[in-house]
Structure formats: structure tokens, C-alpha cells
Amino acid sequence: MFSNQWCNIKALPGANRLIKHLSGHRVPMALASSSPRENIETKISFHQGWKESFSVIIGGDEVRLGKPSPEIFLEVAERLNVNPCSCLVIEDSLPGVTAGKAAGMDVVAVPSIPKQAHLYTSADEVINSLLDLQPEKWGLPPFQDWIKDTLPLEPWHIGGPVVKGFGRGSKVLGIPTANLSTEGYGSLLSEHPSGVYFGWAGLSKRGVFKMVMSIGWNPYFNNTEKTIEPWLLHDFDEDFYGEELRLTIVGYIRPEANFSSLQSLIEKIHHDRKVAEEALDLPLFFKYKDEPYLKSST
Structure with missing residues (x-):
């Protein structure tokens, strides 16, 4: 090889x-x-x-x-x-x-x-x-490190104020994302492949929540720049643009993919949510919920 x-x-x-x-x-x-x-x-x-x-x-x-x-x-x-x-x-x-x-x-x-x-x-x-x-x-030995359809990763972090995205999360997909600006994160984005990840999200005024997110160009929408789009797995009563958001990414689910229809994309995103929610209940991933990084504010 x-x-x-x-x-x-x-x-x-x-x-x-x-x-x-x-x-x-x-x-x-x-x-x-x-x-x-x-x-x-x-x-x-x-x-x-x-x-x-x-x-x-x-x-x-x-x-x-x-x-x-x-x-x-x-x-x-x-x-x-x-x-x-x-x-x-x-x-x-x-x-x-x-x-x-x-x-x-x-x-x-x-x-x-x-x-x-x-x-x-x-x-x-x-x-x-x-x-x-x-x-x-x-013909090579298979990996044995996948757990419940997820690959554990060495945790990494990213944070910043929540910004307005393309306006399609809630309106087009019915999936409200808490977008982060990519400014200042060029090297980090180049280090991590596009794909779907999961972990924990800390909002400075609201607490810590389960999170699944995409990093990449969203082929279905053909983005021209690489974006970070976390979906906090909680029903919020209001928007929180400008609030400090901190993410601890602990695992990987799948590569970025294109889809033949909007409905198939939505179904896949909801499947990603289910995978992330179940995985984050495992002790291997749940322990990171209490990281100080998620609870500190700027």
C-alpha cells in the first residue's frame, strides 16, 4: 500500500x-x-x-x-x-x-x-x-472502531457568535441551524474533511445541548464556500443570533453527499440526528458534555 x-x-x-x-x-x-x-x-x-x-x-x-x-x-x-x-x-x-x-x-x-x-x-x-x-x-483487515454508526474522534473545538446563514435551514428544510462564521477558521476547516459530525453545543445563556453538524459545501445547494452548520437538537422558542456558541466535536458520521431530491436530503439529515442523539448517550461521548470549554463565555 x-x-x-x-x-x-x-x-x-x-x-x-x-x-x-x-x-x-x-x-x-x-x-x-x-x-x-x-x-x-x-x-x-x-x-x-x-x-x-x-x-x-x-x-x-x-x-x-x-x-x-x-x-x-x-x-x-x-x-x-x-x-x-x-x-x-x-x-x-x-x-x-x-x-x-x-x-x-x-x-x-x-x-x-x-x-x-x-x-x-x-x-x-x-x-x-x-x-x-x-x-x-x-482485501485488508476492516476497522473495528466504529460504534453505533459513528467514528469516535479526538475532540476538537470551534466557537463564535451565531450568524445568519442562507435562510434555508428553517424555511426550506425545516431544520433550524445555528451557523458560525468561518472567518478566522480557514486552517481548521482545511484540516477537517467535509462531512457530518456530532458533539455538544454550549450556548452562553442557555446551557449545553446535543448537536449534529455539517461541514462542507452542501452539494445539493452547490455552495461556493465551505460552511459550518450546527443543528442544536433542542426546540428553542426564539432565535439567538449573536449569542456565543461553543462546539465540542467528538465523532464523525458520514461524508458529505449529494441527493436526488430535497425530500431525500431531509430524510438523511433526520437520520443523522437519530444517530447523533443515540451515540451521545453513550458514556464514551456523554462525558464531554461537562467540558468547561462549553460553559465558559467570552
């Missing part, structure tokens, strides 16, 4: 989880990147246990032709002493996908550029993020 995805000082969501999982099952892994070998070594040194997990590491300066040539992947297969057709490539770039397929390997694409999945037609599968990888599809 090879990938260009790993060569970032800050690990992509799901990368550490996947490496630990495959390493624990003794699945041979290799890293084949267009970056110089020295740069690769420097970057992966920031992640404990990564270097030891890869049986082979090859940089772009160790082959004659870079991607989209298949040379780097074929060289990895030779060093691993495996048939290329038994290998799975995980790639974020179009040249990498082309190289993997030219090497006769299966390729899963995780596009590095938002809203560009339609360009990766030569990949065997295109997924939104490494959180959505299903190893069993490729």
Missing part, C-alpha cells in the same frame, strides 16, 4: 488511524512520494511510529521519472517483492492516480483539491477523506 498523502507535517484526518491499523495487522506498507527522500524523512519524523511502519520509503529523487510515470510504484513493488497487481495505492493527486493505474495497481483517490472528485475518473474509488476508507473492500 503506497501513498503520497502522508507527506505533511500535520497528519491528514484518518492517516494516523490507518497507519496504526495496518501496522497492527502487519500489512506491508510503503511510502512513494515525489518529494526528495530527505524531505520525506524530515516530515514523517514528526509522527511517532510512522517511519518504522513503512517497509519501504522512496522519494522522487530516487527514480528517473516522476509521476505520472509508474516507475516509482513499480520500484516499490520490486523492493517489497510483491506483484504490482496485489498492491493498493492511496493517492491525492491526479498524476499519482495515473501512475498507480499505469503500474497495474488498484487506486483509491482522496482528492487534495475541494470539489474536484469528478476529475479522478481513472481511480478505482474516490473517497472524501481517509476517514471513509473501507479496507475490507481491498
Whole structure:
């Protein structure tokens, strides 16, 4: 299994989880990147246990032709002493996908550029993020960490005043969202894949509530910018625009998706609500309701 995805000082969501999982099952892994070998070594040194997990590491300066040539992947297969057709490539770039397929390997694409999945037609599968990888599809050991249709995450936080959104939550969907401004959160939004998450929401004047939220472009409405749209799972008597909202995100439900009709979108959102509500009653997630972050005010 090879990938260009790993060569970032800050690990992509799901990368550490996947490496630990495959390493624990003794699945041979290799890293084949267009970056110089020295740069690769420097970057992966920031992640404990990564270097030891890869049986082979090859940089772009160790082959004659870079991607989209298949040379780097074929060289990895030779060093691993495996048939290329038994290998799975995980790639974020179009040249990498082309190289993997030219090497006769299966390729899963995780596009590095938002809203560009339609360009990766030569990949065997295109997924939104490494959180959505299903190893069993490729003959690899399945993950065992999903709980009640949710993936527990290392909690992360975001907050700010509630702002007006597109005006379609209550009016079009019948689902009132408490939108947050994305200003100042560019790096955080780029770190976390678009999708549906859940956790706890603290309103400075009202208390702490269960919450399910979407991050992304809402393909059905074709947003031009990435948004944060939490749905607080409580019936409020009034709007609370401008009130301080703090979120603790504790789990992931699914990737962002498009829908054939407004009704199917609404039904899916309500299903997400049911999944989130049931999961947040579990001790694993319920304990975060009492985080001081949710109850403090600016």
C-alpha cells in the first residue's frame, strides 16, 4: 500500500488511524512520494511510529521519472517483492492516480483539491477523506472502531457568535441551524474533511445541548464556500443570533453527499440526528458534555 498523502507535517484526518491499523495487522506498507527522500524523512519524523511502519520509503529523487510515470510504484513493488497487481495505492493527486493505474495497481483517490472528485475518473474509488476508507473492500483487515454508526474522534473545538446563514435551514428544510462564521477558521476547516459530525453545543445563556453538524459545501445547494452548520437538537422558542456558541466535536458520521431530491436530503439529515442523539448517550461521548470549554463565555 503506497501513498503520497502522508507527506505533511500535520497528519491528514484518518492517516494516523490507518497507519496504526495496518501496522497492527502487519500489512506491508510503503511510502512513494515525489518529494526528495530527505524531505520525506524530515516530515514523517514528526509522527511517532510512522517511519518504522513503512517497509519501504522512496522519494522522487530516487527514480528517473516522476509521476505520472509508474516507475516509482513499480520500484516499490520490486523492493517489497510483491506483484504490482496485489498492491493498493492511496493517492491525492491526479498524476499519482495515473501512475498507480499505469503500474497495474488498484487506486483509491482522496482528492487534495475541494470539489474536484469528478476529475479522478481513472481511480478505482474516490473517497472524501481517509476517514471513509473501507479496507475490507481491498482485501485488508476492516476497522473495528466504529460504534453505533459513528467514528469516535479526538475532540476538537470551534466557537463564535451565531450568524445568519442562507435562510434555508428553517424555511426550506425545516431544520433550524445555528451557523458560525468561518472567518478566522480557514486552517481548521482545511484540516477537517467535509462531512457530518456530532458533539455538544454550549450556548452562553442557555446551557449545553446535543448537536449534529455539517461541514462542507452542501452539494445539493452547490455552495461556493465551505460552511459550518450546527443543528442544536433542542426546540428553542426564539432565535439567538449573536449569542456565543461553543462546539465540542467528538465523532464523525458520514461524508458529505449529494441527493436526488430535497425530500431525500431531509430524510438523511433526520437520520443523522437519530444517530447523533443515540451515540451521545453513550458514556464514551456523554462525558464531554461537562467540558468547561462549553460553559465558559467570552
